[in-house]
Amino acid sequence: MSKDRKNVREAALELLEAVEKNESYSNLLLDRYIEKYRFHGPDRALLTEITYGTLQRKQTLDYFLAPFLRKKIENWVRILLRLSLYQMVYLDKIPDRAIIFEAVEIAKKRGHRGISGMVNGVLRAIQRGGLRSLKEIEDPLERLSVATSHPHWLVARWAEAYGYKTTKEMCEANLIPPLQTARVNLNRASVEEVIEKLEREGFTVERSPVIPEAVRSRKGNLARSACFKEGLFTIQDESSMAVAYALCIQEGQRILDACAAPGGKTTHIAEKLEGTGEVVALDLHPHKVKLVQENAERLGTGQVEAIAMDSRDAGARFEKNTFDRILVDAPCTGFGVLRRKPDIKYAKTVDDIHALKQVQLSILSGVSELLKPDGILVFSTCTVDRKENEGTIETFLQEHPEFEPYPLHVPEAMESCVDGYRMQIFPQDFGGDGFFIASIRKKAGKA
Ligand SMILES: C[S@@+](CC[C@H](N)C(=O)[O-])C[C@H]1O[C@@H](n2cnc3c(N)ncnc32)[C@H](O)[C@@H]1O
Numbered sequence: 001m002s003k004d005r006k007n008v009r010e011a012a013l014e015l016l017e018a019v020e021k022n023e024s025y026s027n028l029l030l031d032r033y034i035e036k037y038r039f040h041g042p043d044r045a046l047l048t049e050i051t052y053g054t055l056q057r058k059q060t061l062d063y064f065l066a067p068f069l070r071k072k073i074e075n076w077v078r079i080l081l082r083l084s085l086y087q088m089v090y091l092d093k094i095p096d097r098a099i100i101f102e103a104v105e106i107a108k109k110r111g112h113r114g115i116s117g118m119v120n121g122v123l124r125a126i127q128r129g130g131l132r133s134l135k136e137i138e139d140p141l142e143r144l145s146v147a148t149s150h151p152h153w154l155v156a157r158w159a160e161a162y163g164y165k166t167t168k169e170m171c172e173a174n175l176i177p178p179l180q181t182a183r184v185n186l187n188r189a190s191v192e193e194v195i196e197k198l199e200r201e202g203f204t205v206e207r208s209p210v211i212p213e214a215v216r217s218r219k220g221n222l223a224r225s226a227c228f229k230e231g232l233f234t235i236q237d238e239s240s241m242a243v244a245y246a247l248c249i250q251e252g253q254r255i256l257d258a259c260a261a262p263g264g265k266t267t268h269i270a271e272k273l274e275g276t277g278e279v280v281a282l283d284l285h286p287h288k289v290k291l292v293q294e295n296a297e298r299l300g301t302g303q304v305e306a307i308a309m310d311s312r313d314a315g316a317r318f319e320k321n322t323f324d325r326i327l328v329d330a331p332c333t334g335f336g337v338l339r340r341k342p343d344i345k346y347a348k349t350v351d352d353i354h355a356l357k358q359v360q361l362s363i364l365s366g367v368s369e370l371l372k373p374d375g376i377l378v379f380s381t382c383t384v385d386r387k388e389n390e391g392t393i394e395t396f397l398q399e400h401p402e403f404e405p406y407p408l409h410v411p412e413a414m415e416s417c418v419d420g421y422r423m424q425i426f427p428q429d430f431g432g433d434g435f436f437i438a439s440i441r442k443k444a445g446k447a
Pocket residue numbers: 240258259260261262263264265266282283284285288309310311312329330331332363
């Protein structure tokens with residue numbers, strides 16, 4: 001093994017430590033570690049499973065470990081115990097003795113004999129005695145919080161807003177690995193053609209039951225296919241795909257995407273314009289704007305102009321009343337994407353919700369005067385929170401009487417979730433991300 005190669009579990013430990021130190025999001029760190037240590041095939045899959053699984057189940061694992069940890073331990077030791085216990089409890093292909101052996105070897109390498117002995121002792125005690133029951137927790141919200149590893153404040157907040165049943169379903173759905181879905185670029189190929197081509201490449205895919213132009217992968221990472229490189233589709237979650245429907249796009253329109261990167265929705269909008277019109281895509285960060293450009297180029301959607309700027313200042317750059325449609329796919333807490341980014345559930349706080357609501361409102365206000373009278377503005381987030389979602393759009397409507405609710409248009413399969421001009425999708429609804437979409441219109445004659 002070359003010196004920059006690493007054992008999967010050692011890499012998992014290093015990665016999980018980096019997540020705890022807030023070095024970056026787990027999904028980005030995972031890509032970085034896979035590349036750094038050149039993991040392929042089963043090793044890559046195991047690293048993904050161990051890091052995501054351990055993060056997803058952190059609180060539950062800590063509950064199981066607590067009776068065995070009488071004195072304070074170093075953080076890396078706690079993480080090593082968590083990731084080892086995760087494998088013992090949730091993965092059935094690896095024998096416990098192999099897991100314990102590896103954990104002890106890592107502890108010997110990084111610590112002293114006392115630590116490796118303690119790691120061995122704790123894991124063997126659990127192997128012999130089994131796990132403590134979650135039924136010991138009497139309070140239902142506390143039990144749900146520990147059993148599904150979501151912070152208590154978040155579970156309590158959701159239960160108050162959506163009820164216990166929906167909250168429980170959501171917490172459980174968040175533990176299921178996400179489906180990979182792709183949006184076919186209908187300007188280049190039909191869904192049937194893409195399915196056929198992907199199957200010839202060895203992927204197992206099926207038509208989405210939710211979005212007409214989407215496919216779901218049952219086997220294989222579609223981003224590594226030749227079809228992807230040819231620009232026949234883009235990887236996107238199905239809930240995100242509903243947003244372009246809400247814009248009710250018509251040929252030749254000029255559309256502003258105020259928070260565009262990496263361009264999932266920008267390119268969907270451009271595809272729906274079928275080579276006509278124009279999409280102006282803004283994002284705060286120049287490196288992210290490059291991603292919008294790259295995606296538009298790969299998909300061959302020529303009408304996209306991507307600009308790095310703060311959309312709160314868009315009023316100074318563009319003329320008033322000149323866009324037919326505006327999308328604000330706003331920065332948010334991301335509680336709808338916990339399956340992909342489990343670290344969010346431990347990192348975000350109520351203060352973040354309040355701060356993000358203010359940012360969302362200022363972006364909405366910044367771009368609203370650019371919309372033509374009668375034009376539609378769509379506000380969306382990938383989060384599940386009433387304050388950030390319904391709260392933001394209600395406040396905006398109160399502060400902007402020139403706008404009114406406009407009936408939300410979505411693909412037929414999602415219509416059951418629509419509540420007038422808005423819709424909250426939960427991760428358990430269709431298997432996609434938790435997502436919020438609201439549609440409002442600038443009143444005719446209100447410039
Ligand atoms: C939810 S993401 C957008 C995802 C994108 N619409 C897509 O479908 O691929 C929100 C984006 O808003 C950008 N952003 C945050 N604040 C902004 C601001 N004031 N002006 C412009 N972009 C902003 C972030 O950089 C981030 O890329």
